Amino acid sequence: MIPFKHGKIIDEKYFVNRTQEIARVSTLLASKINVTLLSPRRWGKSSLMKKVAEKMEKENKQIRFVFIDFFKTRDEKEFYELFATEVLKASYSKWEERITAAKVIFKQIIPKFQIGLDPANDFQVGLDWEEIEKNPDEILELPERISIHKGLQLIICLDEFQNIVHFNDSLGFQKKLRATWQHHDHCSYAIYGSKQHMMTAIFEDKSMPFYKFGELLFLSKIANDHWKKYIVAQFKKTGKKMSTTVAGKLADAVKNHPYFVQQLAASTWISTVDVCTDETLNEAIDQLILQYELVFSKEVDGVSNLQLNLLKAIIKGEKQLSSKSTIKKYKLSSSATVNRSKEALVQKEIIDTFRGSIEFLDPLFELWLKRYYFN
Ligand SMILES: Nc1ncnc2c1ncn2[C@@H]1O[C@H](COP(=O)(O)OP(=O)(O)OP(=O)(O)O)[C@@H](O)[C@H]1O
């Protein structure tokens, strides 16, 4: 079996480092301080939070994590239903207890319960929109009420939070959430998501409801040293060999980007018969890039010449993109144009700006541009 994994949330076997991040996030949450975790796509936010949850729930039986994915809700009503469902599920293992608790807590709202063949898992709360509109607090208060009532500490994780901007009257909705949640001190909230421009707008703008809601943490990539050890060990475990130097180059080729290191390591592992040399690695890189060539060509077709010139400047490592000399050298027109091109590339999800630097969302695309397109 391939000893590497890329995709969504990963489990223990494939999890690399993050020791400091786990300690930091757990300490904050245990002290009931809300956490806001930001990073570009696929750097490992969801995997990290799952790991934190496992650790904290194991260490303290009063702690229960509730995971809410904003990708699964398209409007406010769906959100409230999912929220009530997941909070009740995490707090009470028996469906009878969930219903009893809901009846005690809800005063104005009359929830409907849907229970399937496997009631512990197939359990859903249905709500009436008119009732919610009048009393949204009753639902938003659930974690605090239950935490107090049952002597628990619920930790509510809100994943893909940037999606909140697509809700109708998003600002009004955010205000409601914040107004209620900021008074909670028996439960806590961990909010995370990608798309820096959207998350920044939600959390770093003083006029926005979620400004200073929690401790703002930026997740970084995983250092090359950790990758090296992991890759070498995974090869060894499966009877193949790779030197630390080659492993370091592998992670380096995709800029230590968690998802892509795992992906490239998997293809390299497949290409390796017994020992992975520099050559094996380079072939694996080329193979992987060429596999996506069609996608990358299409991507380039959708980009203007000015934007392409800017990508070139970024790839060449230019730091002062708006400086006169860079503008002249790469034909970027003007500093206003540089900003506009940058925005467009962010919108197209080719790059993301993160903590002041520019990152390609897909380091393979970056590599393809460098090796094939601009060459
Ligand atoms: N700590 C880690 N160790 C090893 N690989 C990791 C780690 N974190 C993330 N990855 C790799 O990155 C992939 C994506 O991780 P994850 O889905 O947790 O990221 P994310 O930041 O939540 O992404 P998105 O922004 O798309 O929600 C994982 O499937 C795995 O291959």
Ligand SMILES: [Mg+2]
């Ligand atoms: Mg995620």
